[in-house]
Amino acid sequence: MTFEEMYELAVSRKREMPDGSSTAELFRGGPHAIGKKLVEEAAETWMAARFESDAALTGELSQVLYYVACMMAEKNISLEDVYREL
Incomplete structure (x- = not known):
C-alpha cells in the first residue's frame, strides 16, 4: 500500500465511520486521540530503531505513517498541502 492509498483509506474511514x-473509533476521539496514538507510535519507532530488529522498526514506521494519514484526514489536510511543504 502506498502512502496515498493509506491516506485515502483514512479519509474514507472518517467519511463512512463504519x-x-x-x-472510526479513533476519529470519534478527534485530534487528541489521534495525536496520542501518533506520539505513542513515534516513541515505539524510536525504541525499535534503538533496540529491535529492522523488521520491528519497519512495522512501527508503518504505524506512524498510518496515524499521520489519520491526522491529515481529521484536520482536512490534503496530500498536496503536505507535499508543498516538503
Missing part, C-alpha cells in the same frame, strides 16, 4: 472500525 461500525467496528478502530480507525
